[in-house]
Amino acid sequence: MTTYNEERLGELLRMLPPAPIGWVTAAQELPLARVQLDALVQRAEADVAYRDSVVADLELALRAVGVEPKPAVVEHLRKRLAP
């Protein structure tokens, strides 16, 4: 059994401050972003001209469908559109 004193408990509690609210909100919106991303990829697969424009500027394409172009999201889209 682990034993604690008050000082130790305080130190451990201090180690977990809140994450920035913006980070948390963005992560919580991932499922919605995924739906929008799926729609974007589906359209790109059906429309070559659209696909070319998306590949030319992934961040712009993401913003156009309302998805924040975080690096992880951009990389995910890049992989999905890779030939």
Add this chain to the structure above:
Amino acid sequence: MADILDAARSDAELVAWCRKGDPQAWNELVERFARYVSAIATQAFRLSAHDAEDVFQDVFTRAYERLGSLRSDDAIRPWIGQLTRNCCLDLLRSSGRVVLVAEPEEQAADDVIALLDEALTVREGLAHLGPECREILDRFFCRDESYRTIGAELEIPAGTIASRISRCLGQLRSELEGRNTAVPPSSKQVTR
């Protein structure tokens, strides 16, 4: 103050609901592990706020995509810890700033992650205290609020905050010592 303190659902239940596509469960899962993930990035790997944010989003993106591959729903905590560790190492290696993360540095990071695991266990203990104790301890230790701010926000005399903190820590200690808190460090429990 959502996160782990509103632990009405166990980790395993939360994962099961996420798999069913429950958006509220996903929100809870993110809240529950947000502090842990950001602390690993900023404290164990000392990433800048910008890099830590990238890792944070990457971890939850991967978690969302791979939740179905988690072998045991109970293992979400060490899995998230390991995922965060891997994302931090990937970022350091791919950024060009560090070609290879040296072994002693990796060991130092793992030592901090072990401490953060213990911190998360202690935080889980808060969920078993009364709402006033949770609020006071979170505000004082985690949010670094002054006695005056806490007193004003919770409408209690600032002069009684110190004694309340001490009493609440005593309750937390009793709670933690009254149960088995042996959770192995994430970095030692799950491989990639």
